[in-house]
Amino acid sequence: MTIQQPNSFRTGPDERGHFGIFGGRFVAETLMPLILDLEKAYAEAKADPAFRAEMDGYLSHYVGRPSPLYFAERLTEHLGGAKIYLKREELNHTGSHKVNNVLGQILLARRMGKKRIIAETGAGMHGVATATLCARFGLECIVYMGAVDVERQKPNVFRMQMLGAEVRPVQSGAKTLKDAMNEALRDWVTHVGATFYCIGTVAGPHPYPMMVRDFQSIIGHETREQILAAEARLPDSLVACIGGGSNAMGLFHPFLDDRAVEIYGVEAAGHGLGSGLHAASISGGRPGVLHGNRTYLLMDDDGQIQEAHSISAGLDYPGVGPEHAWLHSVGRATFLSATDDEALAAFRLLSRLEGIIPALESAHAIAKVIELAPMKPKDHLMVVNLSGRGDKDIFSVAEHLGGKL
Amino acid sequence: MTTRIDRRFAALRAESRAGLVTFLTAGDPDAETSLAILRALPQAGADVVELGMPFTDPMADGPAIQASSQRALKTGQTLRKTLAMVRTFRAGDDATPIVLMGYYNPIYIYGVDRFLVDAREAGVDGLIVVDLPPEEDEELCLPALKAGLNFIRLATPTTDDRRLPAVLANTSGFVYYVSITGITGSAAPDTGKVTGAVARIKRHTALPVCVGFGVRTAEHARAIAEGADGVVVGSALVDAVRASLDDEGRATRATVTAVTGLVSALAAGVRGARRVAAE
Ligand SMILES: Cc1ncc(COP(=O)(O)O)c(C=O)c1O
Numbered sequence: 221m222t223i224q225q226p227n228s229f230r231t232g233p234d235e236r237g238h239f240g241i242f243g244g245r246f247v248a249e250t251l252m253p254l255i256l257d258l259e260k261a262y263a264e265a266k267a268d269p270a271f272r273a274e275m276d277g278y279l280s281h282y283v284g285r286p287s288p289l290y291f292a293e294r295l296t297e298h299l300g301g302a303k304i305y306l307k308r309e310e311l312n313h314t315g316s317h318k319v320n321n322v323l324g325q326i327l328l329a330r331r332m333g334k335k336r337i338i339a340e341t342g343a344g345m346h347g348v349a350t351a352t353l354c355a356r357f358g359l360e361c362i363v364y365m366g367a368v369d370v371e372r373q374k375p376n377v378f379r380m381q382m383l384g385a386e387v388r389p390v391q392s393g394a395k396t397l398k399d400a401m402n403e404a405l406r407d408w409v410t411h412v413g414a415t416f417y418c419i420g421t422v423a424g425p426h427p428y429p430m431m432v433r434d435f436q437s438i439i440g441h442e443t444r445e446q447i448l449a450a451e452a453r454l455p456d457s458l459v460a461c462i463g464g465g466s467n468a469m470g471l472f473h474p475f476l477d478d479r480a481v482e483i484y485g486v487e488a489a490g491h492g493l494g495s496g497l498h499a500a501s502i503s504g505g506r507p508g509v510l511h512g513n514r515t516y517l518l519m520d521d522d523g524q525i526q527e528a529h530s531i532s533a534g535l536d537y538p539g540v541g542p543e544h545a546w547l548h549s550v551g552r553a554t555f556l557s558a559t560d561d562e563a564l565a566a567f568r569l570l571s572r573l574e575g576i577i578p579a580l581e582s583a584h585a586i587a588k589v590i591e592l593a594p595m596k597p598k599d600h601l602m603v604v605n606l607s608g609r610g611d612k613d614i615f616s617v618a619e620h621l622g623g624k625l
Numbered sequence: 626m627t628t629r630i631d632r633r634f635a636a637l638r639a640e641s642r643a644g645l646v647t648f649l650t651a652g653d654p655d656a657e658t659s660l661a662i663l664r665a666l667p668q669a670g671a672d673v674v675e676l677g678m679p680f681t682d683p684m685a686d687g688p689a690i691q692a693s694s695q696r697a698l699k700t701g702q703t704l705r706k707t708l709a710m711v712r713t714f715r716a717g718d719d720a721t722p723i724v725l726m727g728y729y730n731p732i733y734i735y736g737v738d739r740f741l742v743d744a745r746e747a748g749v750d751g752l753i754v755v756d757l758p759p760e761e762d763e764e765l766c767l768p769a770l771k772a773g774l775n776f777i778r779l780a781t782p783t784t785d786d787r788r789l790p791a792v793l794a795n796t797s798g799f800v801y802y803v804s805i806t807g808i809t810g811s812a813a814p815d816t817g818k819v820t821g822a823v824a825r826i827k828r829h830t831a832l833p834v835c836v837g838f839g840v841r842t843a844e845h846a847r848a849i850a851e852g853a854d855g856v857v858v859g860s861a862l863v864d865a866v867r868a869s870l871d872d873e874g875r876a877t878r879a880t881v882t883a884v885t886g887l888v889s890a891l892a893a894g895v896r897g898a899r900r901v902a903a904e
Contacts, residue, residue: 249778249803252783
């Protein structure tokens, strides 16, 4: 099958927020004026060199960027194929890539005069990043988190509370990320005036998927410079895990028009794609409309959204960002999936070989590196996004491994 | 082209009174009871019926309607069954307008064209789809209008005068004014503010304006009816369903009458309103 490909993969979305048939603004009327305001404020900020300069200042002095691009020598040796580089987003302040986006949105919220920040979180990394920047700028912070995730990501709940945020456990549905997002949207509809909704991934109504992508693209821009400095050429492949897809889009986007660069997104396969208990919306779902955008979703024949299943709270979401859905539909990116067990094995392997404990989310990307790297020649350069650190996960991993790490 | 909705509001105007618009979730607490309630509504005083199409993720709804959607889905409600329910109702009542209300995804998955044909054939008169603002009119609104169904849009306190024309442009049947910024079942709105907002909308349109969100009592319905063409009650009715269920969440002999009793009281409230310059 040949798929008609566009001249550039980097021009989306259109002015209505569409990436092909995906994206859009499927929200209640109450929110529509707010989303239009946000779009306008973001366009103004983007065009303002002072905003860029302010971001850059905090990115280097507060977040600690650039994050290193690290040659994973022992992992490379162990797998015996591609030369593997880790983009070390876990070394950012707060421990993941989430802070890149939150910084942008919080600075934007300040420009818009918003004093009350709400966020949804799954693994808690986005919640921690939001709580952190709210503390830094003296803003009220409310984080919605599924009750199941509150339980399995306890360390992050304490961190958020320490930072002065209010964590509201969500009891509806499967009590995970999707339900947290529903509740955050309900909050936003109710407190329209002063509230800024800081979405944690490249999903939601336009302009969020575009805006979050722009803020996260620093990952790919840095990677490009760093690999050119280290190897004097572009990488041959990129690998990143996909929850909503923000760390992945951040790495991928600057390389989309370098067609020789293979792009792999890794979804969470939970107990396996055949089990029905997974979170792989592209591999196991179909296009539908939820949370403000059209994208791949897990659902039944009646269009009812199904609950996702993943050991990783950050990937436990039945949807995916619309731009990923589009990249899949035009064949520019390949979407694979890793099971809970594969992620656990990767979690252990990276810890032992490189002295880096990855977040369970990032371990899904590593799991596919374990599969892909041995099939590639030794001069193949593979960059994997190490989106977060695994401190938050050690208790639940220990539990899954029956108490023995 | 006039629809049952147009004819019903014309009749209400001739009677110089506001209408009572009742919301219930199709299939709550089960298909059979839900149909029995639906059939009893006109007699109890409902002028227009809104039938909720249950969805797993009702983002604009509060706990009461979330729970009612869950009850309906648990007993196997689907969009196909909701349409069948309307068809059965229509066989015995050709006058009471039925508006289906819900979220887009189940319709999108059913297939927009097929849905419009089936809905019209079943006797549906209008649609309210919460997550389809005018910016997405091509999805369903325009095809629905072409298929002869009313597309009823929500206007909210955040819909300012600049935006109102866009919201009203492809709206038909009536305008649903959401009287608060918030989810369904939230605190009651201030009546004075509501009357002002209705007047503001009426400066932009000749369509009837119905007001909902937060109306729970007959007294409150009466007060709202003084300034609006219709009063929408949802969460209070859905709560009446819930309160009538047994410990396992099943319908009891009291379920239908719990709803019709409240509807009668609300209808009396609406009919008792002294109307102020609503025209
Ligand atoms: C470390 C880490 N990686 C990845 C993700 C998944 O999100 P996204 O796909 O938006 O990067 C999360 C989400 O919580 C996370 O905490």
